[in-house]
Amino acid sequence: MQLQTANVSEVGGRSRNEDAYGQWRHAALFASVVADGAGGHGGGDAASRIAVDSVLAELTRVAATGIALSGPNLLRVLLRANDAIIDAQEHDPELAQMRSTAVLLGIDAAAGVAAWAHCGDTRLYCFRRGATVVQTQDHSLVQSMIDANLLDTRDVRGHPRRNVLFSALGTAEDLSIAASDEPFFIADGDAFLLCTDGFWEYLDESMMIDEIGRAQTPAEWLDRMVARLREAARPNQDNFTASAVWVGDAMRTVRMSY
Numbered sequence: 001m002q003l004q005t006a007n008v009s010e011v012g013g014r015s016r017n018e019d020a021y022g023q024w025r026h027a028a029l030f031a032s033v034v035a036d037g038a039g040g041h042g043g044g045d046a047a048s049r050i051a052v053d054s055v056l057a058e059l060t061r062v063a064a065t066g067i068a069l070s071g072p073n074l075l076r077v078l079l080r081a082n083d084a085i086i087d088a089q090e091h092d093p094e095l096a097q098m099r100s101t102a103v104l105l106g107i108d109a110a111a112g113v114a115a116w117a118h119c120g121d122t123r124l125y126c127f128r129r130g131a132t133v134v135q136t137q138d139h140s141l142v143q144s145m146i147d148a149n150l151l152d153t154r155d156v157r158g159h160p161r162r163n164v165l166f167s168a169l170g171t172a173e174d175l176s177i178a179a180s181d182e183p184f185f186i187a188d189g190d191a192f193l194l195c196t197d198g199f200w201e202y203l204d205e206s207m208m209i210d211e212i213g214r215a216q217t218p219a220e221w222l223d224r225m226v227a228r229l230r231e232a233a234r235p236n237q238d239n240f241t242a243s244a245v246w247v248g249d250a251m252r253t254v255r256m257s258y
Contacts, residue, residue, distance in 0.1 A: 001109040001186070002248055003030055006219035008226055009241040012198060013234070018044030019196050019241035022052040026063040028110035031055075032243045035102040036122050036196040038168070043098030047085050051100045051169055054084040059106075069106030071179035074117035078102055078169065078177050082119075085170035099168035103136065103194050105245065107186065114186050117179035120168045123200055125193040126184075127212060132205050134184070139167035139176050163197070188248035191221070198238030202229045218244035 011017040018037040024030070033055045037048030058077045059069075067073055081102060089096050101120025107113070116124050118136045126134035141164035167176035191212050203225055211228070215221035222244050229240065 001112060001188075003107065003109060004218050004246040005032065006217065006222050006244045007242070008222045010226075010239065012237040012239050014236070014239055016042075016045060017239045017241075018048055019198070019239045020045075020048035020052045021194075021241050021243055022056050023243070024056050024059045026060070028108060029063055029069060030107045030109060030245075031059050031069065031105060032192075032194055032245055033102060033104045034122055034194040034196060034241055034243055035100045035169075036120070036198070036239070036241070037098065037100040039095065039098030039170075043095045044100070046088065046095055047098035047100035047170055048102075050085050050088055051081045051102050054081040055102070055104060069108055069115055070183070071115040071117060071181055074104050074106050074115055075177050075179040078104060078117050078119055082169045082171065082175060082177075086172055089170060099170040101165070101168055101196070105192055105194055107245070107247075111183075112186055113183040114192070115180045115184060117177055119175070119177045120165050121163075121197045123193075123195055123197075125195075125205070125208065127191045127193070127205075127209050128187060128189065130209055130213075132209070135205070136178065138165075139178070140165050186247050190247040191218070192245040192247075193242060194245075195242035196238075196240055198240035199225075199229065199242045201238070202232040218246045221246075 009019050021034045023032045033052050035048035035051040037044030055077055058080045101122040103118035103122045103124045105116045121138035121140050124136045211221055211224040
């Protein structure tokens, strides 16, 4: 099963880019990870990079042992990244407050299945035939308000406390990592998107789907979404990072569905 990928990461209106991303392949296995760091004295840069590097190294170890890229196993990979960040905190006092969100997608192309795990408000989407079939739920204050029916999903992006998180890597206690619990069977035309909050803040899901049908490749899909992001963004917009993974021809399948 063919996979097409593309990535974008930009500093936005900030002085430094605290996002990081990486991709990994081993035979029929593929993984993509996106992280968004926070912390003073360069801690955000360090946290996101440590998270990504740790994930890629752990995936190589997992593949060597023949362990499947299931949701629970990807959760364990993020736990290793959490340990790596905590270890770095303990060795450098200036990095003691660094944290990072992360989202990790794993695909076994031979088996035709995907799995994922995430922590914080960096998201994973899967779009199929013009619909959102997967969207991870943020570990955030506003998500808890949505779950309690105190806030409508339409109000998330503009909420003044949208950036208050309940979980991030680099936490010794009360860490929450969510993972898919059943195999997700991928289909030709599926479009996966992993992105930081600086990306999805300005692009609702209908826009993301709309641009799939206008793009020839995942790189063009990201370019079209970034153009819309720049039109809507504030001057001091956050860093933004996104990774796109298309299964087969996502554009063709979306157009056939309309």
